[in-house]
Amino acid sequence: METIKIQxxxxxxxxxxxxxxxIFQISGRSMPEDVTAFYEPILDWISELGETYKNKIxxxxxxxxxxxxxxxxxLDILMKLEEMHEAGKDVLVKWYFPEDDEDMEExxxxxxxxxxxxxELVSYE
Amino acid sequence: xxxxxxxDSFLNAVMEFHKTMRENDISLVYxxxxxxxITKAFTSLTExxxxxxxxxxxxxxxxxxxxxxCLQNISKHAENGNDSYSTDGRGIFMVHKTEELYKIxxxxxxxxxxxxxxxxxxxxxNSLNKDELTELYKKQIKEGQLSDKKGAGLGxxxxxxxxxxxxxxxxxxxxxxISFFILTTIIERKx
Numbered sequence: 001m002e003t004i005k006i007q008x009x010x011x012x013x014x015x016x017x018x019x020x021x022x023i024f025q026i027s028g029r030s031m032p033e034d035v036t037a038f039y040e041p042i043l044d045w046i047s048e049l050g051e052t053y054k055n056k057i058x059x060x061x062x063x064x065x066x067x068x069x070x071x072x073x074x075l076d077i078l079m080k081l082e083e084m085h086e087a088g089k090d091v092l093v094k095w096y097f098p099e100d101d102e103d104m105e106e107x108x109x110x111x112x113x114x115x116x117x118x119x120e121l122v123s124y125e
Numbered sequence: 126x127x128x129x130x131x132x133d134s135f136l137n138a139v140m141e142f143h144k145t146m147r148e149n150d151i152s153l154v155y156x157x158x159x160x161x162x163i164t165k166a167f168t169s170l171t172e173x174x175x176x177x178x179x180x181x182x183x184x185x186x187x188x189x190x191x192x193x194x195c196l197q198n199i200s201k202h203a204e205n206g207n208d209s210y211s212t213d214g215r216g217i218f219m220v221h222k223t224e225e226l227y228k229i230x231x232x233x234x235x236x237x238x239x240x241x242x243x244x245x246x247x248x249x250x251n252s253l254n255k256d257e258l259t260e261l262y263k264k265q266i267k268e269g270q271l272s273d274k275k276g277a278g279l280g281x282x283x284x285x286x287x288x289x290x291x292x293x294x295x296x297x298x299x300x301x302x303i304s305f306f307i308l309t310t311i312i313e314r315k316x
Contacts, residue, residue: 011165031193033161065186067193068279075266100182103190103287110263 001052004045012038013063017045019053026077027062027096030070039073046077050084057081057089062096062124063104075111082117092118099123153220158213159200168192171220180314187312188227190287192220194280195231195310203233206303227312235306240296243306250281251291258286288312 001019008014008028016025032038049057059081066074078093085091095108105121112119146154152174153167168189175185196218205213216233235243253261262282269278285292293309 010169011161031164065189067190067197068283069197071279071283072266072269098182101186102183103186106259110259114263114267 001045001048004042013066015042017042017049019049022055022058024049024057024059025062026060026074027064029064030066030074032070035069035073039070039076043073043076043080046080050080050087050089053089055090057084057091058094059091060094060096061108064098066107071107075114078111078115078117078119082115085117092120094120094122096122096124099125150221150223151219152222154218156215156217158215159196159203159218160214161200164193164196164200167196167218181316183315184227184312187287188229191229191284191310191312194284195229195308198280198308199231199233202235204236204303206234206299224314226314228309229312230307230309232305232307234299235296235304237298237302237304240304240306244294244296247281247292247294250285253285255286255289258282262286284310 003020004015004017006012006015011029011031011033013026013028013030016023018024026042059077061074081091081093093111095111097104097108105123108119108121112121145151153171155163155167157163171192172185172189175188180188199216199218200214203214203216205215216231219228219230221228221230250258250261262279265278265282281292288310290311290313293311295307296304297307298304
């Protein structure tokens with residue numbers, strides 16, 4: 001699969017989706033002008049991953065900020081991962097949050113309540 | 126020689142405006158179309174100012190969050206006020222800052238036929254406590270589809286739960302079928 005690598009800016013997150021070395025990461029800020037246009041290729045890529053990838057998937061979110069329009073799309077990503085998990089794949093989501101950011105921690109917890117996929121909350125300094 | 130003196134009423138208007146801003150602790154005011162670049166410009170401007178003033182991280186994040194959601198509400202939903210009922214994303218946006226709090230205020234036109242629904246949502250949000258807001262948020266994010274305007278219906282809920290304050294709002298009839306909608310959100314400054 002072709003690797004997706006997007007360099008983040010002040011309104012789009014950095015994205016690395018690399019099936020060769022098993023790195024799946026979304027980090028930074030997410031408030032793109034057109035959320036669906038931004039996330040559609042990412043969602044398609046993850047669907048394809050579900051069909052072809054055999055190894056354990058560790059998907060990392062390390063977001064500083066996301067707007068409510070993005071929150072829906074992040075849920076769509078998690079639901080794709082949930083499907084893979086339910087299909088018997090080994091999937092782990094790591095949700096990173098700054099240790100002083102309660103809201104970001106709660107956001108991870110809420111996603112964990114909504115989707116049936118293991119989500120590990122990891123704080124960092 | 127051409128007269129370069131400013132017209133008196135214009136000069137007075139500018140002075141009055143300046144005075145009003147100072148007296149009401151208004152640090153930013155904008156009227157016009159809210160685009161994505163405007164949203165980015167205002168948020169980064171305010172962010173820089175807050176960093177310079179050594180505002181706490183928690184306050185900075187909350188102000189940033191509320192600003193983005195409020196600006197996006199205007200850009201997606203503000204009516205143009207003509208009979209054609211189309212949105213033009215114009216409105217007024219203000220940031221007030223005092224010793225204790227930040228106040229983000231937006232104002233925009235809205236079609237009367239949408240007032241009832243909006244008022245109902247805001248009243249509902251204001252009647253809920255933090256846990257109930259979280260439940261509503263989870264329900265909405267699961268069930269809600271992105272509307273044709275790419276809104277997820279989550280903005281007001283999220284503003285209320287992140288700030289812990291009630292949303293202050295009012296509607297004022299402007300003319301036939303059009304009202305002005307004002308929303309103020311308060312963010313306490315936390316050390």
